[in-house]
Amino acid sequence: MILKHTVRTALIGLKTNKSRSALTILGIVIGVTAIIVIVSLGEGAQSLILGQIQGLGSRVIGVVPGRIPKSPTDIVATLSASLTTRDLAALERKENVPHAEYIIPVVFGSETISYEGRTYRPTIFGGNEMMADVYDSYPERGRNVTADEVHNSAAVVILGYNVADKLAPNSDLLNQRVKIKGKNFLVIGIRAKMGSVTLINFDEMAMMPYTTAQQYVFGIRYYNRFIVRADKDENVISTVHDIQATLRQLHGITDPDKDDFSIQTQADALKTVGIVLTALTLFLAMVAAISLVVGGIGIMNIMLVSVTERTREIGLRKAIGATNRDILMQFLLEAVILTGVGGVIGILLGAGLSFAISLVIRNVFGLDWNFTFPLQAALLGIGVSSIIGLIFGLYPARTAAKKSPIEALRYE
Amino acid sequence: MALMEVRDLEKTYQDEDVATRVLKGITLDISEGEFLAIMGPSGSGKSTLLHILGFLEKPSDGSYRFDDRTVDEYTEQEVARVRNKKFGFIFQSFNLLPRTTVLENVKLPLLYSGVREELWEEKAKQAIERVGLSHRLDFEPSQLSGGEKQRVAIARALVNDPQVIFADEPTGNLDSKSGELVMETIQRLHAGMGNTVILITHETYTAEYAQRIVRLYDGQVESDVKVANRRTGKAFVK
Known part of the structure; x- marks a missing residue:
């Protein structure tokens, strides 16, 4: 058939x-x-x-405390206080990391903000004047933090859209003062609603100088991470090596397996x-x-x-x-x-x-x-x-x- | 030379440990164009004989030659081909495909025939016309009477212009009037087209439409006679 x-x-x-x-x-x-x-x-x-x-840019390198755990008993992996001001100063020196365009020290955590009886608990993100640049998150109204404010631990804050909206649904918070841990902060900028970008929801975040965040909000002296941007794509690898060499020398590490920090690049993350x-x-x-x-x-x-x-x-x-x-x-x-x-x-x-x-x-x-x-x-x-x-x-x-x-x- | 030569044919069914001898040495010649009735009581082996003659079953012993070749010489493919081109079967229970029109039912053997598809419709309609059911082409079996169903089955058996038509108790499920009409249709076709017809029945009345009656009893031929007064289709209309 x-x-x-x-x-x-x-x-x-x-x-x-x-x-x-x-x-x-x-x-x-x-x-x-x-x-x-x-x-x-x-x-x-x-x-x-x-x-x-990829939106972060291919030149961005992250330095985080601790290392990727290799076994359940790998204690160093869980240490979080290994990035210090001394490290930051060393990395900022041109002779140590020549191809770093800029470095942003970062601290973050949750803290309550209050305004006229209303409270909200967003993520506090402490960085420097370059943080808006690397995340492309300039305020819609108001201004970014300045280098001076970072240097002086100024009590200023930039609010994400949702944070501003929750604290003052009916009034404008720009140039008003909000309270964090009992201290007054001047609202210098408010960001537009932008949704989640780079896996970070900026709408739910308040940004301020890292110095301010360390001193007045979290009371810590270390950093949660450094964000380093290389000046050119082809210098990313040498910059990673420079960072590793600098930090190992400072931390007295000879065996790379015993690193108390780890470095993440675009390529790794991808x-x-x-x-x-x-x-x-x-x-x-x-x-x-x-x-x-x-x-x-x-x-x-x-x-x-x-x-x-x-x-x-x-x-x-x-x-x-x-x-x-x-x-x-x-x-x-x-x-x-x-x-x-x-x-x-x-x-x-x-x-x-x-x-x-x-x-x-x-x-x-x-x-x-x-x-x-x-x-x-x-x-x-x-x-x-x-x-x-x-x-x-x-x-x-x-x-x-x-x-x-x-x-x-x-x-x- | 006879179209079908049966010599000492035996058939034994093995059912678990019990062997049942159904045919116990049948010898028989059937000529081309003959209209033969095989009679016998239940269990006499008449259906088994028909199945062996129609290539639906193989004998256990003895020989059966069809068209000058023994049945063992036919391959499985050839057996299917003979059943398709040279044989036409009519069953007691019609065996029409349900939910399928008269026309499609009659076309069924053409599906396996290698006949060009353009000719199917025409051939099927011709066969249906021969049994007088042209007005029922688009009916489904459930819409037909028993007699009509059996005539559709006859048309299906005819569609490939077979050499031999096997009819296994074709009137067994019909009332006497429909039964007569079916038998007269078969008789008229035999007279008109000269096919060999092998009919199985247990009624003498039905058997007398044939030219010759072979009676089986307990797996053996009891008698083999010519029919003196053939019944003819005087009741046949159209």
Whole structure:
């Protein structure tokens, strides 16, 4: 029999049992939908996060206290007070780190701000006059902190949009005084609503000179991190080495494995985030793939019922000239068409669902989220579901093909 | 030379440990164009004989030659081909595909025949016309009477212009009026087209439409006679 006719016979077989066919492929549809949604969201998240990291600029280097723990007993890893003023001074010297364009010492933590009886607890971010530059977060109204204010530990603060809004919903806080830890701070700037940028939500943040934050807010002498910007892209690596050499000398470290600080560059961050997200996406997709197998078993089950139910039809077809191969192909094609159609429906549903989710993320959460259609996952979805049809359809189809025409015709 | 030569044919069914000998040495010649009725009580082996003659089952012992080749010489592919091109089957319980129109049911053997698709419609319609059901082309089996269903089955058996038509108790599920009409249709086709017809029945009345009656008893040929007064289709309309 010609393939075209086999396909048509299979289609007719499926069409005469429409609702059962539809229910049979449900498992496959759900499985493929889940895979598409997971992979699409995974890719969306990855491009969002990578985009934000890249938004920092490729010349930005982060120095953080402690090192990435190598074992559960690695105590130094948890030390957080290892970056000191002495370190900062050493790094700022041109002869130590010649290619540093600027260095921002950073301290941060949560603290309560109050204004006329209202209180709010945002993240306090202490930096210097360059912090608005590196994060591209200049105030919408008012001004940035100045070098003098940093030098003098001036009690000034720049409020994020939400912070200002929560403290004074009906009045303008610019040039007003707010209280933090009992001390008055002059509000010198208020930022526009900007949502989450570079994984930091500036709307929920109050920025001030790091000196002020250390002295009046947190009462610490160390730093939570240094942000160093190299003057040129090609100098990033040498700058990393210069920072390492300077800090190791100051901290008396000879073995790089015993570092009490670690350095993060763009490339590192991109790589780490990329690996983590890809692994996570793969893992979730695998979980979803299990549902494909379960769907395949469902198909096998229904196909077996169908073969038994259509025993007389099989007997008749054999009596009028169908070969074993014709019968095998008919039932195999029914299974493959079922799973293939299930795969296509799953891809359409998955794409639609991911698109809807991306709209929600854009509009409700205000993130710069892009919908991506995972073509590879889609092709894989169709391929895998068809193969599952082939595998799980084979047994019922063989059962059908092996029936003797006489026994099949006698079947009641 | 006979179209079908049966020599000492035996068939034993092995069901777990119990062996049942259904055919115990049948010898029979059937010529091209003959209209033969095989009769016998239940369990006499008449259906089994028909299935072996129709390539639906293989004999356990003895020989069966069709078209000058023994049944063992046909490969599985050839067996399917003979069933498709040279044989046409009519069953007691019609065996039409449900939820499928008369036209599509009759087309079914063409699907496996290698006949060009453009000819299917025409051939199927011709076969349906021969059994007088042209006004029922788009009906589904559930909308037909028993007699009409059996005539659709006859049309399906005819569609590939078979050499031999096998009819296994074709009137068994029908009332006497419909049964007569079905038998007259078969008889008229035999007369008009000269196919070999092998009919199974346990009613003498039905068997008398044939030219020759072979009676089986307990797996053996009891008698083999020519029909003196053939019943003819005087009740046949159209």
